Amino acid sequence: MENAVSIRNLSKTFGKTPVLKNLDIDLKKGEFTVIFGPNGAGKTTLLKLIATLIEPGEGSLIINGLDSAEEPEKVRKEIGMLSHESYLYGDLTAEENLFFFGNMYGLGKQQLETRTAYLLKEVGLETKAEERVSTFSRGMKQRLSIARALINEPSLLILDEPYTGLDPKASSVFEHILKSPAFEASSKIMVSHDLERGFALCDRILVLKAGRIVYDGLKGDFSGFSEFKEACAPLLA
């Protein structure tokens, strides 16, 4: 089966500082991978490379069979990204934000209307569709940013610290959407410091430390969270 992500000999340097060193990773389609690691391990840099936001110094990155260096626009079409930033325009309404990003992803008018209505309902903002985002509470913005990340029906979801600042309602909406049939099939890569939540959601665990993969295993390798926590604690120090 084709991999969702294939990384070969990937390195990235900022100035003279190496951030990622010769990474080789294969992530299967439909797999939920969580990346743990201490601060400065290179987790966000790895996600930005996969999202084509930055270019690798060395190595190759294949997303759903597409070379990200040669066909970055096609790769971006496959990706949805949820960050700790909302990626929303405060002066536009919730619906206008989703329409704008849907248009940028090339969605047709009918598809865009259906998709926007569905996502607003899923995140519980259907009655706030015509209100400006600047008037939203933090939790409402977070829920809308979940809808924004999913507007293009991404086959690969990149989640960069998605729980940062999420209120309990937004967290449960987020988890409900991730587990919903519409998104169950998509591959997911999440960076998180929340070991328990990350472990609960994932199929596979990577631990990144000082730019290298120091652990790559399956959730099934552990009998439960306690065993995982005990095993990974030295790696995350």
Next chain:
Amino acid sequence: MIRSLYIAAKDLKAEFRTKQMFNSMLIFSLIVLVVFSISFGDFLGDSSKVEKLAPGVLWVAFTFAGMLGLSRTFVMESENGCLEALKLCPVDRSAIYTGKVFSNLIIVFLMEIVTLPFFVVLFNYSLDSGTLLLLGLVLLLGTLGFIVVGTLLSALTLSTRTRELLLPVLLLPVLLPVLIPGVEATAGVLAGNGLSGISSELRLLAVYDLIFFAVSHLVFEYAISD
């Protein structure tokens, strides 16, 4: 191209909802015109002196007012990480530049259209429709040159802490090839010269616009890269 129009439409919708950029530019340009008209009050009856002073005053007002707007153009994108969201969209990154050029051009040109009647009144001009159209063409070409370079430099200075200071310092020297023919063409139009009298300045402006649009279009991706 359609994606650039979506970006421009989004910017215009947000701007005309709040009018933050438009109002500050308009007020600034009006203040400049009023201050200069008061300062040069003694000359206003002498048309030969007005003809020498007024075109420069008009371009000073438009250039500095436009700069106020340009310094804000990518601020909206940097808030909440929206520039990163745009970079994640499956479009060539130069589409972001083109969209921003469209929206900036419309906002700044609108500001100029609203300011122009005040200029005509304050500096005692009486312009027929042909002259106004020609003046509009000069302003459009000059403003386009200002916007194509200003939009690129605004993106370049986005991540600097002193962007409001840095933008004019970088922009003004690059703008001289627009400002000089712009002021000369405006003086020619206000003096009653027809299209033939200002054709060389118009050609210069058009060439500048084309060259700097093409160059900026090519290098914009690097200007917004991390």
